[in-house]
Every structure is written in C-alpha cells, then in structure tokens.
Amino acid sequence: MIGYEYIKRIGKHPAAWLFRTELHPGDESLLSCAELARAERITNQPRRREFVAARCAVRRILAEVTATEPGCVHLATDESGRPYMTEDNRYDFSISHSHDMCAIAVGRDVRVGIDVERVTDRPRLDRIAEFMFSPDELTAWRCTEPARRVAAFYRLWTRKEAYLKALGIGLNGTQARSTSTITLPPENAQSAWHAQVGWHWTEPEAPDGYQAALCWRPSEP
Amino acid sequence: MTDEELKNLVVKALFEVAPDLEGEDVDPDESFRDQFEIDSMDLLNFIIKIHEATGVDIPEKDYPKLTTLVGCVAYLKHHRQGAR
Numbered sequence: 539m540i541g542y543e544y545i546k547r548i549g550k551h552p553a554a555w556l557f558r559t560e561l562h563p564g565d566e567s568l569l570s571c572a573e574l575a576r577a578e579r580i581t582n583q584p585r586r587r588e589f590v591a592a593r594c595a596v597r598r599i600l601a602e603v604t605a606t607e608p609g610c611v612h613l614a615t616d617e618s619g620r621p622y623m624t625e626d627n628r629y630d631f632s633i634s635h636s637h638d639m640c641a642i643a644v645g646r647d648v649r650v651g652i653d654v655e656r657v658t659d660r661p662r663l664d665r666i667a668e669f670m671f672s673p674d675e676l677t678a679w680r681c682t683e684p685a686r687r688v689a690a691f692y693r694l695w696t697r698k699e700a701y702l703k704a705l706g707i708g709l710n711g712t713q714a715r716s717t718s719t720i721t722l723p724p725e726n727a728q729s730a731w732h733a734q735v736g737w738h739w740t741e742p743e744a745p746d747g748y749q750a751a752l753c754w755r756p757s758e759p
Numbered sequence: 760m761t762d763e764e765l766k767n768l769v770v771k772a773l774f775e776v777a778p779d780l781e782g783e784d785v786d787p788d789e790s791f792r793d794q795f796e797i798d799s800m801d802l803l804n805f806i807i808k809i810h811e812a813t814g815v816d817i818p819e820k821d822y823p824k825l826t827t828l829v830g831c832v833a834y835l836k837h838h839r840q841g842a843r
Contacts (some may be wrong), residue, residue, distance in 0.1 A: 576793060581783055585796045636798065655800065665807045666800065669819075699799060 552630075552645030552754050554652060554742050555599060559591035559640045568594045568608050592640045596621075596633050603644050604629060618706035630757070632703050639748050647757045651704030653696040654750040659688050667691060670698065672721040689749070696751035697739050698722055704737075704753050760839065762832055769831040772808040776801045787828040802826075815839055 566574065573593050580586040597608040604611075604626055612624045623629055631644040632652040641654035660666070667676055675694060682690040701722060722739075736755040744750040760768070766787075773791065774781045780795055791797040797805070806825060810817050815838045817825065824834050 579789060579793050580796055581786075582780055582795055584779065589796050660800075660804065662804060662807050662811075666803055669803055669807065695800070 551738070552643045552648055552650045552752065553603070554641065554643040554750075554752050555595075556639065556641045556654065556742055556744055556748075556750055557595070558638050559588045559595070559635060561587050561591045562594075565594040566590055568597050570613065573613075588635055588638065588640070592633055592635045592642075595640060596631065596642050599642055599644060600629070600631060603646075616706065620703075620706040632700075634699075634703070634750075636748065639745070641742070641750050643752050643754070645754055648754045649704050649757055650752070650754040651700040651702065652750070652752050653699035653703060654744060654748055655692050655696055655699075657688065657692045657747055657749050663688065663691055670695060674721050692749040693741070693751070694722070696749050697741075697753065700739070700751040700753035701737065704755070760835075762836065765832045765835050766828060768812055769809065769828055769835075772805055772812060776804040776808060785828050787832075790826045791828075792826065809835070813839060 566577070569577065569590065577586055577590050577593075580589055594608070597611045597613075600611045600623055601608040604623075606625075610625070613621050614624050615621050621631070621633070623631070628646050629644060630646075630648055630650050631642065632650050634641045634653045636654050636656045639654050639656065641652045643650045643652035667679055671679060671694065675698075679687070679690055679694060698720070702720070738754055740752050742750045742752055770785055773785065773795075777795065777797065783795070786794055791802065791805075802822075806817055806822060809815070809825070809831065813835055815835055817834075817838075821834065825831050
C-alpha cells in the first residue's frame with residue numbers, strides 16, 4: 539500500500555491525494571534520467587527534496603492506480619509542459635506542491651487539474667488578484683468582508699489554477715495565459731456551468747493553513 | 760541603469776518573493792522554475808515586484824520572457840526607455 543493520505547474518490551471521478559512530502563532512502567532511483575537532471579539543477583536543497591518527493595509520490599500513486607510497479611511508470615510532458623503517462627493515455631493526472639504540502643489527482647477518461655497553496659497574507663495580494671482574476675471575479679472578491687478576504691483569495695486562486703492546469707495553460711511554461719480573460723462560474727452557478735461545458739470543481743479538505751481545489755471533466759470522446 | 764544594477768534589482772525581487780532562496784547563486788541562463796521550482800503565484804508576485812521597481816508595464820504575453828535572469832535584464836533594458 540502506498541503511504542499517502544487518500545482524500546477523495548467518487549465513482550470513476552478523479553481520486554486525489556494530499557500529503558506532506560517526505561523523501562525516503564532510495565527514492566531518487568525511481569526518477570527518470572530527465573527528472574534526475576532536473577532535480578540536479580534545483581540548487582536549493584529543501585526545494586529539491588520537495589520536487590523529488592512529489593515525483594516519487596506520483597509514480598507510486600500511478601503505479602497503484604494502474605496495477606504496475608513505480609519503476610514501470612514512464613512520464614513525459616506535452617508541448618504545454620503538462621505531464622502524462624506514456625504507457626496508458628486513458629489516465630490523466632496533475633501534481634501541485636506548495637512548501638511541504640503535495641497534492642496529486644489521478645483520473646481515468648477525464649481531464650484533471652489540481653492545485654494546493656499555503657494560505658498566507660502575502661504582500662501585494664490585491665495586485666496579484668488584479669493580474670489573475672477577471673474583472674467580475676475581482677469585483678466579487680473585493681466585496682468579500684475584510685476578515686475573509688485572504689481565504690476567499692486562495693479559494694478562487696486554487697479553483698482557477700486547477701482549471702488552468704487541466705486546460706494545460708500554465709504561467710510557468712513557455713506559453714503565456716490570459717488568466718484575466720477567463721472567468722470561473724460563481725459557485726452558486728457551477729451546476730449550470732457543468733451542464734453546459736462539463737467541468738466540475740471540488741475542494742478537497744486540506745490541513746489548516748492550506749487550500750486545495752480539484753477540477754475535472756470527462757475526456758472528449 | 761547598468762546591466763549589473765538591473766541584475767541586482769531582479770535578484771532582489773526574486774529573493775523578496777521567495778525569502779528562503781536568499782543568498783543562493785542565480786544561474787543567469789537557467790529558468791527560475793528549473794532552478795528554484797518557483798510556483799505560479801511567486802512568479803506572478805515577482806513580475807509585479809519588477810513592475811513596481813522599474814515602472815515597466817509587463818503584459819501577460821511577455822511573462823515567458825521573464826523566466827530567466829538574462830531574459831529579465833534584456834527585457835527591462837529594452838523597455839525601460841519607454842517607461843520613463
């Protein structure tokens with residue numbers, strides 16, 4: 539059995555795991571040459587350990603889901619930088635980590651994105667919101683009562699980031715995204731939006747101080 | 760601003776948004792993501808910080824040009840003229 543805390547599975551919908559990253563002896567032997575090379579380039583040791591631990595975890599989880607061995611899971615990235623499993627394209631997965639917390643989602647015949655963030659009152663939160671949120675989202679967020687504004691920021695950020703990751707649009711990649719032109723449905727209208735375009739959102743329960751969101755839709759036939 | 764001053768400004772902004780990296784050597788040609796596993800929010804915060812420090816408007820389509828130290832310096836050098 540894999541030792542990661544399992545948090546959600548609904549029918550054939552994606553399963554998600556949320557856990558603190560932990561490196562075990564010999565873990566690096568699970569990584570591909572390309573991943574090892576990338577790990578070597580991360581000079582900050584805590585960040586390097588988090589990267590290696592997350593990559594090892596995703597191999598163990600994919601191995602369990604697909605009934606194989608972690609060493610037999612081969613990963614590659616598509617043009618947008620989105621990772622995929624080369625052996626079985628029926629499965630889609632997404633990884634996110636924030637400090638020592640890692641979130642992984644895996645689903646069959648779905649497109650999936652997950653995000654986890656440590657909730658902190660960062661400087662320039664309002665400016666970040668201006669860049670990330672659409673005008674409607676920004677207006678709604680600014681109407682939130684001040685005591686709940688930081689939490690509301692991370693709820694919207696993680697839901698949006700999970701959606702963008704599912705789409706394969708990433709700020710960190712070579713492709714810029716127009717995040718402020720994308721508006722998520724208000725939470726009270728998500729069922730209507732789901733009926734229209736098929737996307738679902740859930741918020742996996744995260745430890746205190748963290749916020750997570752999972753987004754998925756069935757794969758195109 | 761000289762290239763060296765721009766470089767120092769960029770590194771200072773990077774360390775401000777990711778304080779745990781303070782004192783790390785920054786490879787000028789390696790992407791911040793590959794070198795430090797910078798996440799989306801830190802990268803956005805970094806770009807905002809650069810904008811505030813230089814006055815240079817950075818449209819979203821240009822974010823990929825700011826993923827390395829060399830790229831940041833070249834971009835700011837080219838665009839600072841227009842920001843004055």
